[in-house]
Amino acid sequence: MADVSYRELSFNGLWKNNPAIVQLLGLCPLLAVTGSVVNAIGLGVATIMVLVCSNTSVSLIRNIVSDAVRLPAFVMIIAAAVTCIELLMQAFAYEMYQILGIFLPLITTNCVILGRADGFAAKHGLGPSIYDGFIMGVGFTAILVLLGGLRELSGTGALFANMDLLFGPGAANWEMVVIADYQPFLLAILPPGAFIFTGLIIAVKNLIDDRIKKRQDALKEKPVKGSKRVRVTGTIS
Amino acid sequence: MRITSPHAHGPMSTPRVMLNVLLATVPGIVVMTHFFGFGTLVNILWGGLVAVACEALALKLRGRPLGFYLKDYSALVTATLLCIALPPYSPWWLIAVGIASAILLAKHLYGGLGYNPFNPAMAGYVILLISFPVQMTAWAPPRGVGELPGLLEALQACFTPAAFDGVTMATPLDVMKQNNSLLVKDLWQQNPQFGRWAGVGWEWANLAFLAGGAWLLYKRIFTWHAPVAMLAALTLMAALFNDGGSSASGGSPLFHLLSGATMFGAFFIVTDPVTSAVSVRGRLVYGAMIGALVYIIRVRGNYPDAVAFAVLIMNFAAPFIDYYTQPRTYGHQRSGGGE
Numbered sequence: 001m002a003d004v005s006y007r008e009l010s011f012n013g014l015w016k017n018n019p020a021i022v023q024l025l026g027l028c029p030l031l032a033v034t035g036s037v038v039n040a041i042g043l044g045v046a047t048i049m050v051l052v053c054s055n056t057s058v059s060l061i062r063n064i065v066s067d068a069v070r071l072p073a074f075v076m077i078i079a080a081a082v083t084c085i086e087l088l089m090q091a092f093a094y095e096m097y098q099i100l101g102i103f104l105p106l107i108t109t110n111c112v113i114l115g116r117a118d119g120f121a122a123k124h125g126l127g128p129s130i131y132d133g134f135i136m137g138v139g140f141t142a143i144l145v146l147l148g149g150l151r152e153l154s155g156t157g158a159l160f161a162n163m164d165l166l167f168g169p170g171a172a173n174w175e176m177v178v179i180a181d182y183q184p185f186l187l188a189i190l191p192p193g194a195f196i197f198t199g200l201i202i203a204v205k206n207l208i209d210d211r212i213k214k215r216q217d218a219l220k221e222k223p224v225k226g227s228k229r230v231r232v233t234g235t236i237s
Numbered sequence: 238m239r240i241t242s243p244h245a246h247g248p249m250s251t252p253r254v255m256l257n258v259l260l261a262t263v264p265g266i267v268v269m270t271h272f273f274g275f276g277t278l279v280n281i282l283w284g285g286l287v288a289v290a291c292e293a294l295a296l297k298l299r300g301r302p303l304g305f306y307l308k309d310y311s312a313l314v315t316a317t318l319l320c321i322a323l324p325p326y327s328p329w330w331l332i333a334v335g336i337a338s339a340i341l342l343a344k345h346l347y348g349g350l351g352y353n354p355f356n357p358a359m360a361g362y363v364i365l366l367i368s369f370p371v372q373m374t375a376w377a378p379p380r381g382v383g384e385l386p387g388l389l390e391a392l393q394a395c396f397t398p399a400a401f402d403g404v405t406m407a408t409p410l411d412v413m414k415q416n417n418s419l420l421v422k423d424l425w426q427q428n429p430q431f432g433r434w435a436g437v438g439w440e441w442a443n444l445a446f447l448a449g450g451a452w453l454l455y456k457r458i459f460t461w462h463a464p465v466a467m468l469a470a471l472t473l474m475a476a477l478f479n480d481g482g483s484s485a486s487g488g489s490p491l492f493h494l495l496s497g498a499t500m501f502g503a504f505f506i507v508t509d510p511v512t513s514a515v516s517v518r519g520r521l522v523y524g525a526m527i528g529a530l531v532y533i534i535r536v537r538g539n540y541p542d543a544v545a546f547a548v549l550i551m552n553f554a555a556p557f558i559d560y561y562t563q564p565r566t567y568g569h570q571r572s573g574g575g576e
Binding site: 183186196199 | 330334342346364367368369370372
């Protein structure tokens with residue numbers, strides 16, 4: 001297995017192959033719990049932890065487990081990791097645990113996690129696997145938080161409400177009222193808002209990619225200096 | 238007169254159709270202004286401005302020719318239809334959000350006029366209804382029942398909503414739905430907003446929209462199938478479940494025909510050529526299903542009127558209906574459908 005560059009892994013996880021907006025994996029929790037920033041961070045952190053744990057374990061046992069039974073083995077590992085994270089959240093952030101509800105155990109079935117386990121960790125060494133799990137989780141979380149922020153802002157006119165659920169009582173006054181006297185825009189908080197905003201984020205990402213590609217193409221097609229004759233017929237093959 | 242193939246004739250262009258539709262809404266708007274004050278007119282003026290701005294923005298972002306598409310009046314039609322459906326004396330931001338959702342989300346994100354699967358005006362209305370239920374279910378009392386605000390107050394209600402102190406009242410459909418203790422006869426006597434056949438003002442507004450629709454039918458802007466099927470299905474449903482006026486009654490057929498957005502929906506929304514079924518049998522099915530759904534949602538649902546929800550649900554189903562109601566191609570046997 002060829003060496004992988006950490007730089008490329010980072011670029012893949014955060015942008016080029018972002019699990020949420022390029023691979024479109026794990027959409028169920030992405031759409032369901034991103035009504036506010038605090039929910040998004042809660043689920044994002046849990047997903048990062050599960051991804052790192054599962055990628056580590058899968059990478060360690062990749063040479064022992066035979067191909068035929070690898071998927072059941074991976075799922076067992078992921079389920080165990082999710083259970084650990086769930087118990088931890090129950091112990092340290094009980095309200096958050098209650099808000100996330102079913103979507104916490106459902107991380108087990110999040111395709112991002114099985115995808116990285118089978119697609120990356122099962123073929124690479126320990127170091128890259130851990131880093132890949134971490135950076136994919138960060139990419140996923142970034143989109144969760146962005147979506148949560150957009151929906152919370154347009155839905156309630158404020159940002160960072162109820163942060164004390166996750167960061168302790170000191171964070172209770174982190175809430176920023178961006179627009180005073182805002183009429184709650186229920187659509188943004190309801191599920192249709194999640195679909196609309198996810199679509200808009202994907203559109204913006206594609207727009208940026210298009211711009212970059214166009215700029216690069218323009219650089220490539222610079223005419224050779226000094227050539228005065230221009231071929232006007234036929235195509236150059 | 239039926240024109241068959243070899244004769245050239247001047248086809249209706251999109252702007253002509255749209256202008257005709259706009260003209261046909263005039264009687265309804267006049268009646269609504271008479272009974273509910275200047276609120277609807279202010280809605281339409283402000284909504285029209287926002288709609289043209291949104292349309293221009295979307296066309297510019299999509300790199301389409303501005304003049305050509307702005308001149309087809311489709312944005313103005315969407316705005317007018319949505320603003321008629323909105324409660325009079327709505328605040329400016331409510332109208333702006335509704336129009337922007339209708340033009341940008343429901344129309345241009347799907348590819349612009351002719352590609353939208355959902356009726357833009359009704360999509361905008363539903364987005365507003367589920368987002369701002371308080372503002373969307375507050376309707377002004379009709380002339381003769383409450384004091385009508387003047388033009389200045391109507392402008393104030395729209396642009397400085399905080400300073401406007403308007404009176405609102407449940408619509409007759411809402412009263413009928415909430416009622417569970419009075420006979421319909423007593424309901425009629427105890428609530429001033431009930432008129433001769435349905436609600437004060439509502440009955441005449443519905444008749445005016447019926448007149449506008451009849452004129453469009455005469456101008457051959459659309460065929461009779463979908464609206465007539467819708468009205469027939471609504472009448473049938475109301476007649477079937479009409480129990481003579483007990484406290485559990487959903488209302489008589491005449492009450493349903495002349496209440497809420499029935500006629501407006503039947504002639505201005507259901508007949509949208511883009512989002513409805515296209516074959517003749519398809520239109521009959523499409524209209525009839527909307528009529529049945531309107532009655533069910535009005536009587537059993539949580540919102541006072543149902544035309545927008547019924548239309549959106551059937552917009553979903555229109556391609557499916559077309560698939561099963563394809564007319565026989567000349568010279569071919571009837572196929573099993575959709576082959």
